[in-house]
Amino acid sequence: MGKTRLVRHGLGALDALDGRTVLWATAPPLAEPFPLGPIVDGVRCRVDRAPVGLSPLAGALRPLFPEWARLLPPPLEPLETAGATRHRLFRALAELLDRMAVDVLVLEDAHWADTATLEFLLGLTADGLGHRSLVVTYRPTEVDVVRDGRVVATVPNTGRHADRDRIEGRPVYPYRLDDTGTERCSATTAVDFTGSPDDLNTD
Numbered sequence: 185m186g187k188t189r190l191v192r193h194g195l196g197a198l199d200a201l202d203g204r205t206v207l208w209a210t211a212p213p214l215a216e217p218f219p220l221g222p223i224v225d226g227v228r229c230r231v232d233r234a235p236v237g238l239s240p241l242a243g244a245l246r247p248l249f250p251e252w253a254r255l256l257p258p259p260l261e262p263l264e265t266a267g268a269t270r271h272r273l274f275r276a277l278a279e280l281l282d283r284m285a286v287d288v289l290v291l292e293d294a295h296w297a298d299t300a301t302l303e304f305l306l307g308l309t310a311d312g313l314g315h316r317s318l319v320v321t322y323r324p325t326e327v328d329v330v331r332d333g334r335v336v337a338t339v340p341n342t343g344r345h346a347d348r349d350r351i352e353g354r355p356v357y358p359y360r361l362d363d364t365g366t367e368r369c370s371a372t373t374a375v376d377f378t379g380s381p382d383d384l385n386t387d
Contacts, residue, residue, distance in 0.1 A: 190321075204287035205230075211297035219300040222291060223277065224248050227284070235283035244269075244276040270300070274307045287316060294322040 209226030211217065218224075227249075234242070234255040243257040263269045281289065291297065291305065309318065 205285050206288040207286045208290050210292045213296045217298035219298050222297055222301050237283055241276045241279060244273045274304050290319040292321045294320050
């Protein structure tokens with residue numbers, strides 16, 4: 185069973201998800217991933233227009249969602265540093281998820297995600313996820329320790345008000361033969377879950 189099937193089966197079996205909104209984001213294996221691309225693509229698949237009730241902060245989302253230009257607040261004044269600009273963008277994106285009433289955010293193949301996406305997840309978990317739960321899947325053997333190993337490994341542990349579970353896939357036995365007659369087994373995968381026990385429970 186692959187990561188995607190495992191997560192979909194697990195979430196689908198939880199009565200606690202009845203009526204909840206799940207946002208699926210997948211990081212594709214791009215040589216130069218677009219910053220925040222998985223989250224942006226996940227939002228676009230979920231809604232085709234900006235939610236109502238966004239604050240002026242949402243003007244920072246214009247570069248990510250140019251097709252929403254007529255619906256988003258006016259552009260904001262530029263800030264002095266790139267770090268401040270990134271922080272404001274993260275806040276605006278978090279507000280967007282709130283307005284979309286996202287209860288569960290799933291990021292698949294986090295080992296291919298860009299640094300901005302991983303840092304955004306860190307920001308979400310820094311002060312606790314509130315009502316929201318976070319599910320992250322990745323292949324530990326493909327995590328670039330220099331670039332994003334710290335971020336991927338830390339995401340499930342940073343929530344000060346969140347519970348955390350980790351499921352690590354092991355090679356499947358018995359071995360099967362590929363087209364060349366060579367023995368193969370499935371690669372190790374990992375699924376990390378951070379969230380409120382009231383949102384996702386396995387009872």
